Amino acid sequence: MVGVLEKSAAAATGEHLIEGRHLTKVYATSTGPLVALDDVSFTIREGEFVSLVGPSGCGKSTLLSLMGGLEERSEGTLTLNGEDLFKPRPDIGFMLQTAVLFPWRTVTENVRLPGTILNLDKKAQAERCAELIQLVGLGGFEERYPNELSGGMRQRVALARLLAHDPDVLLMDEPFGALDEFTRETMNLELLRIWSATKKTVVFVTHNIGEAVFLSDRIFVMTPRPGRLAGVVEVDLPRPRTTEIMREPRYSEIVFDIRHMLGVD
Numbered sequence: 001m002v003g004v005l006e007k008s009a010a011a012a013t014g015e016h017l018i019e020g021r022h023l024t025k026v027y028a029t030s031t032g033p034l035v036a037l038d039d040v041s042f043t044i045r046e047g048e049f050v051s052l053v054g055p056s057g058c059g060k061s062t063l064l065s066l067m068g069g070l071e072e073r074s075e076g077t078l079t080l081n082g083e084d085l086f087k088p089r090p091d092i093g094f095m096l097q098t099a100v101l102f103p104w105r106t107v108t109e110n111v112r113l114p115g116t117i118l119n120l121d122k123k124a125q126a127e128r129c130a131e132l133i134q135l136v137g138l139g140g141f142e143e144r145y146p147n148e149l150s151g152g153m154r155q156r157v158a159l160a161r162l163l164a165h166d167p168d169v170l171l172m173d174e175p176f177g178a179l180d181e182f183t184r185e186t187m188n189l190e191l192l193r194i195w196s197a198t199k200k201t202v203v204f205v206t207h208n209i210g211e212a213v214f215l216s217d218r219i220f221v222m223t224p225r226p227g228r229l230a231g232v233v234e235v236d237l238p239r240p241r242t243t244e245i246m247r248e249p250r251y252s253e254i255v256f257d258i259r260h261m262l263g264v265d
């Protein structure tokens with residue numbers, strides 16, 4: 001059970017892992033070029049939990065897709081450990097708001113899919129996936145099919161699948177955005193538990209400022225038209241975090257600062 005939670009030797013060295021310099025993304029649209037990201041520069045350290053927040057259309061998903069190598073940048077540089085980042089890589093995992101699970105595959109078969117695609121050792125994968133299913137709280141549901149699961153349970157399957165091939169970087173695009181508040185809070189706590197044990201690098205997109213403050217080491221605050229990085233906020237709240245932290249004046253202060261940066265107040 002603890003095997004999947006062991007820190008990778010390379011993790012948490014505090015070095016710059018992902019580095020973007022003057023990143024620009026222009027989409028060609030029917031009404032002409034649309035600047036989704038404009039001159040965005042940042043670094044993300046190994047083992048760090050970074051959230052991207054900002055209103056709809058500010059380029060959060062675009063930036064995440066660039067980091068996942070799913071979109072081509074228009075200008076600028078983007079590197080992972082100094083290597084040009086321009087295509088999907090097995091050491092980067094991606095998770096979306098709605099779990100894209102194969103309905104004809106069981107929970108176990110869905111979680112084992114990346115290992116099968118990447119042709120990883122079958123026995124080791126079988127063990128790891130069984131541990132991960134326990135880890136995300138789905139013990140007993142291994143042989144169920146997605147349509148027999150709740151939305152929260154399907155996201156748990158997606159989370160286990162994200163971790164199955166042990167990527168160093170987890171890119172999560174509003175992974176719990178479609179869940180009710182209680183389930184979302186539980187999933188956030190699970191994610192923090194897994195993250196603190198594995199020290200993976202997480203980049204997490206959310207509309208929810210409170211969620212970003214609760215989870216993150218740093219928050220990239222983005223503004224729209226064109227998508228820019230308005231500022232980076234350090235979250236100096238202690239860890240490990242529980243929901244009790246939301247009572248802290250410092251928590252409210254950071255939430256307020258971000259709202260202010262976004263012009264919400």
Ligand SMILES: Nc1ncnc2c1ncn2[C@@H]1O[C@H](COP(=O)(O)OP(=O)(O)OP(=O)(O)O)[C@@H](O)[C@H]1O
Binds near residue numbers: 055056057058207227
């Ligand atoms: N494939 C695409 N083609 C054309 N325009 C796009 C494409 N993807 C995104 N855009 C545009 O780029 C801008 C940024 O979109 P993006 O999805 O990155 O924003 P976002 O901050 O993630 O928004 P949301 O919070 O609503 O998901 C938007 O104006 C959007 O319409």
